[in-house]
Amino acid sequence: MTDKPATPRRRGAARTEELLQVTLDLAVEVGYAGLSIEAVARRAGVGKHTIYRRWSSMAELLLDALSRAWTSDLDYRDTGDVRADLREQFLRSAPALSSPPIGPVYRAVIAEAQSDAALRATLHERFLVTVEQRTLERITLAQSTGELVDGVDLEFAAEVLCGTLYYRALLTDRPIDEAAVDGLLEMFMAAYGAAG
Amino acid sequence: MTDKPATPRRRGAARTEELLQVTLDLAVEVGYAGLSIEAVARRAGVGKHTIYRRWSSMAELLLDALSRAWTSDLDYRDTGDVRADLREQFLRSAPALSSPPIGPVYRAVIAEAQSDAALRATLHERFLVTVEQRTLERITLAQSTGELVDGVDLEFAAEVLCGTLYYRALLTDRPIDEAAVDGLLEMFMAAYGAAG
Structure with missing residues (x-):
């Protein structure tokens, strides 16, 4: 047997x-x-x-293939310092957007999605939602431990964090470097970091 | 004569x-x-x-043509209430991204830019920089009148404001509606609004 x-x-x-x-x-x-x-x-x-x-x-098949390949890059650490953990993950995962194998294929999907609303919806559902969701989980954890203030819409904050980096990667020739990530996190922590 | x-x-x-x-x-x-x-x-x-x-x-010619067509949509009011003025402009200009004549042409440029780094740079220089710049001017004015705190990087804040809306328009099937704009502005004002 x-x-x-x-x-x-x-x-x-x-x-x-x-x-x-x-x-x-x-x-x-x-x-x-x-x-x-x-x-x-x-x-x-x-x-x-x-x-x-x-x-x-x-499109669904390819987006799942991209998700699988990128999964490990999307993991956040939990060191108890939400700003440091977000910073580390953003700087680690950003190069994937511009490097093979994921970068060029992913850009091609995004290009195609501009003239195909159904693909755009699939792109969001099968891939970007995962990106936003993991970010939301990490900042929700920080809220529960008192690093972030209570009673604010962290779901939208997760979209702002991910969206700003995507904008920079896809629509500008600016790099996602330490200055960019620190600028974004400064605004995020100024908005929702617990004082003191 | x-x-x-x-x-x-x-x-x-x-x-x-x-x-x-x-x-x-x-x-x-x-x-x-x-x-x-x-x-x-x-x-x-x-x-x-x-x-x-x-x-x-x-690409340069087309981006200038798009800029010219969209100029009036990009103007911010100055009512002395920066949150209200940003809100009004975001809700007024967002539909242009998804409506003819600008929407489909603009999306096609963005699609093409995904496989063309030079076009991506041109897109940013000839068009998006204008969008960010006008936003920066409006919030810098608000800083000078005391609506926003001093000593913060408003240039990056302008990128976050514009970038989040572009992300939503181009990569998700979520609408740029009042809830989205209010969520974004809540985070922005929580970060940089002058207290009291």
């Missing part, structure tokens, strides 16, 4: 992982414009239905 | 205005991908050198 095949469920999870990796590899090779469900299926040696059972569109 | 032709300088300014209008009209008709210096020259009935004397690339 020890060498029985993996259960369908385990095979399913491994297959999902494999498809995400194939998608990212292919995206890096051929770019967003060259991607298709068919090309991913061919490369992975599966039928298209195997993919469509998991994702309803190429 | 009253019917002498306009001076070369006046003709130059009028010609510049005309070329900007032709560019915007053409962009709305054929989209960013269909634009070229040659097409603008043909439509305007001028030689290409007439355009190249003023702009070094199609």
Whole structure:
């Protein structure tokens, strides 16, 4: 009994992982414009239905592949100093936006999303919400430990933190450097840091 | 002498205005991908050198055309209440990002800029800097009248205000509505509003 095949469920999870990796590899090779469900299926040696059972569109599949690749960059530390932890994560994760494999593919998705409202919604739901959510969790923790004041809308603050950095990365030629991150955090802490 | 032709300088300014209008009209008709210096020259009935004397690339010309069309939307009032004036301008100008003629053309430029670092720099220099600059002027005025605290980096605050709204417009399917603008301004005033 020890060498029985993996259960369908385990095979399913491994297959999902494999498809995400194939998608990212292919995206890096051929770019967003060259991607298709068919090309991913061919490369992975599966039928298209195997993919469509998991994702309803190429965009969803690619955004999940990007999320998976970027997951570790999005983790915040908890050292008890929210300003330092935000600073460390912003400076660590920002280069991914401009470096391979994620950077160029991600920019291509964002470009495509400008003329495709459905893709824009998917981009937000499958990827950016995760970015904002992890930030919100870290600052909510800081609120619970008294580093930030009570009774303020931290959900919007998380959007301001993420949104400002995205704006700089995508629409300007300014770097996300220490000065930028410190400027942003100075405003955030001035707004919501607990006095004293 | 009253019917002498306009001076070369006046003709130059009028010609510049005309070329900007032709560019915007053409962009709305054929989209960013269909634009070229040659097409603008043909439509305007001028030689290409007439355009190249003023702009070094199609991107510069289009961004100036967008700037000109959007100028009035970018004006801030000065009622003596900086929060109210920012709120009014944000809610008034935001729809331009999603409505013709500016919206679709502008989104196409942003899309193209994702794979073109030079265009991204031009986009920032010729357009977004103006947006940030006008915001900076309005909040600097508020600092001088005592509505905002002294000794803080308002240049970065202007980027946060503009950047958050751009992020929402370009990368999410959330609207720039009263709740969003109020959330942003609450954080801004909590950070830099003069107490009491």
